Amino acid sequence: MTKAAVMGSGSWGTAFAAIMADAGTQVSLWCRRFEVAEEIAATRRNSAYLPDLVLPDLVDATNDAQEALAGAEIVVVAIPAQEVRTALAAWLPFLEEGALLVSLMKGIEQDTGLRMSQVIGQVAGVEDARLVVISGPNLAKEIAARQPAAAVVASTSPRARARVAEACAAPYFRPYLGADVIGIEIAGATKNVIGIAVGMAAGMGMGENTVASLLTRGLAETVRLGVALGADSQTFLGLAGVGDLVATCTSPLSRNRSFGFELGRGRSVQDVLATSHSTVEGVKSCRSILQLAREADVDAPIVENIVSVLYEDRDPREVLGAFMSRTRKHEI
Ligand SMILES: NC(=O)C1=CN([C@@H]2O[C@H](COP(=O)(O)OP(=O)(O)OC[C@H]3O[C@@H](n4cnc5c(N)ncnc54)[C@H](O)[C@@H]3O)[C@@H](O)[C@H]2O)C=CC1
Numbered sequence: 001m002t003k004a005a006v007m008g009s010g011s012w013g014t015a016f017a018a019i020m021a022d023a024g025t026q027v028s029l030w031c032r033r034f035e036v037a038e039e040i041a042a043t044r045r046n047s048a049y050l051p052d053l054v055l056p057d058l059v060d061a062t063n064d065a066q067e068a069l070a071g072a073e074i075v076v077v078a079i080p081a082q083e084v085r086t087a088l089a090a091w092l093p094f095l096e097e098g099a100l101l102v103s104l105m106k107g108i109e110q111d112t113g114l115r116m117s118q119v120i121g122q123v124a125g126v127e128d129a130r131l132v133v134i135s136g137p138n139l140a141k142e143i144a145a146r147q148p149a150a151a152v153v154a155s156t157s158p159r160a161r162a163r164v165a166e167a168c169a170a171p172y173f174r175p176y177l178g179a180d181v182i183g184i185e186i187a188g189a190t191k192n193v194i195g196i197a198v199g200m201a202a203g204m205g206m207g208e209n210t211v212a213s214l215l216t217r218g219l220a221e222t223v224r225l226g227v228a229l230g231a232d233s234q235t236f237l238g239l240a241g242v243g244d245l246v247a248t249c250t251s252p253l254s255r256n257r258s259f260g261f262e263l264g265r266g267r268s269v270q271d272v273l274a275t276s277h278s279t280v281e282g283v284k285s286c287r288s289i290l291q292l293a294r295e296a297d298v299d300a301p302i303v304e305n306i307v308s309v310l311y312e313d314r315d316p317r318e319v320l321g322a323f324m325s326r327t328r329k330h331e332i
């Protein structure tokens, strides 16, 4: 039986541990807090994140990273993007020789502008063939309820992606295979920022036309950036592209959309962040994405305007007006 470690017991790490166990993989779920590991051991539940999910018996929880990583052939990282560098460095001594490293994160590192698989590869000093990324329309709560969903499991190594896909193919979770790691990571990180923009518009009372227009232009912006960075444009029509954009931009379960919604209703960035207990990746990644776009000389008006709302105190209403008065141009 394959043994995996899932490092991070927030909403996605916990749901993904259940997926892997339902796929027949033995999972050790690493929890940063001892109380979470203790609760899971005693009740099979992680009440702070997914209270309705009863974790399968194949999931063991521990807050000892060495114990979690012992014997793990697949190591899945599921923590906030900006924390990966430091956390992974602490886990390095306990990684098994040859283990595959899987990123579930949807973010870009601040300051370096690196994608998550790049950060993992750099910190762990491993070749691309051992790195895998997973992305798609995967709202954790729906997955935890075992509602059917699909995702892309991507790696430059056919063997690595096939092995990880096998280890997470559950009756309600269908992994597709992919090789375009750049496209999948750019799609995953950028959709969070587009989700904030759409949420903002919805919070201001705008209807479906506005949502669909922003979503579509957000996709155009994401494709431009991805292709400039070496991605295949077809990737953005797939699960990690359109698929995730639709899930994020239309679901009240999305933290990024909900964050934007509250801004649209008139609350301040600080106020909304102070009351949010879970990760809103678009907030920290939007500046790194804008930086990547500027370096690649790519026009990214939605990301740029979200940065100005979040970091330059710009009024969301003013931003919506700014989109409408941009210089007329060809759609494609
Ligand atoms: N929740 C979802 O539906 C999905 C989330 N993702 C991505 O997965 C990543 C993780 O997100 P969630 O699980 O939703 O976040 P979360 O906010 O639910 O949980 C974050 C987890 O990371 C841990 N953590 C925080 N700082 C840490 C540190 N310095 N060292 C070690 N652990 C730390 C927390 O204790 C918590 O267990 C994000 O990049 C997110 O975009 C991807 C797909 C779906």
Ligand SMILES: O=C(CO)COP(=O)(O)O
Pocket (backbone or CB within 6 Å): 106, 136, 137, 138, 139, 140, 192, 195, 244, 247, 248, 253, 254, 255, 256, 257, 279, 280, 281
């Ligand atoms: O990535 C996600 C769904 O695929 C989760 O989106 P949020 O982080 O906005 O909740």
